[in-house]
Every structure is written in C-alpha cells, then in structure tokens.
Amino acid sequence: MGKRFTTEDLERILHEGTGANDTTRLGEATLDAHFDDLGYDSLALLETASRIQREFGIQLEESTLVVSLTPGELINQVNERIGGVNA
Numbered sequence: 001m002g003k004r005f006t007t008e009d010l011e012r013i014l015h016e017g018t019g020a021n022d023t024t025r026l027g028e029a030t031l032d033a034h035f036d037d038l039g040y041d042s043l044a045l046l047e048t049a050s051r052i053q054r055e056f057g058i059q060l061e062e063s064t065l066v067v068s069l070t071p072g073e074l075i076n077q078v079n080e081r082i083g084g085v086n087a
Helices: 007-018 042-056 062-067 071-082
Strands: none
Touching (some): 042 062, 042 071
C-alpha cells in the first residue's frame, strides 16, 4: 500500500498555505463542508494544490479543484492520484 493523504495532511497544508493565523480544524464534521464555507477561497485552494503536488509528487488537474469542493472530496482525489486508500 502506498502513502496515504490524510485529513491531518490537508489541514497542515492548508494552514501552511494560508498563514499562522488560520485556526480551522478539519474533522468528521467538516469533511463534507464546502471549502468556501470553511473560509478558503480559490487562491487558498490553488496554493494548497501546489503544495500537495510538490509534497506528494503528483499532478492534480485543474478540474480537481472545481470537483473537490469539500475536504473529503479533495482527500479522495489526492489518494486516487497517489494510489493510496481513500480516507
């Protein structure tokens, strides 16, 4: 089994990309919430995608950010790309 992209990975990368003042916690209650409802705009998601690609050595299609409107969906998309198990 390959490396798996987790909720903790996404939370860390979102916080790194948006700055130290970001206190949004991801968990069961927020996995199905839309990113915009969590306070993340398209620029934050672009930065997040860039960081994910560099760290995990994958290529995310631009459409992934449009399709992955929730943290849970993005985690699943990343895991499909790296061959991990869906979160």
